[in-house]
Amino acid sequence: MTWFASPSVALRPSIEAAWVKTTSPFGGTNETTQWSLNLEALFGAAGPERVNLYAGLGGSIGGIRSGSSPASTAWAGWGLVGARLTVVNRVALFGEIGLVYEDAEDFGAQRLQLGTFPLGIVVYLK
Secondary structure (H helix, E strand, O other), X not given: OOEEOOOOEEEEEXXXXXXXXXXXXXXXXXXXXXXXXXXXXXXXXXXXXXXXXEEEEEEEEEEEEEOOOOOEEEEEEEEEEEEEEEEEOOEEEEEEEEEEEEEXXXXXXXXXXXXXXXEEEEEOOO
């Protein structure tokens, strides 16, 4: 969901959840569950042109749990640049690239990643 707060700023909240089960070749398994609430602010995303370039900042807060260990707070922050292509009236495609920093405090995991974000389709209802 994307909410255009003004002609130059859009807010994009989202929820993420993941479950991974890893089986060791030496026997045994490990299950990891991760969840987060995310919010992004996109600047320049509401232009009327067929192709719009924009930049954004985002952040998330959530949790991660692996095996029998207690859940740990996890947070992330990122910056992104993207492009949105209007295909037909009220339908657009977008793609983004960004730099993400993630930190799971008690879990002992930190990550810095540069990469592409998934491609998306926007259908405007109004």
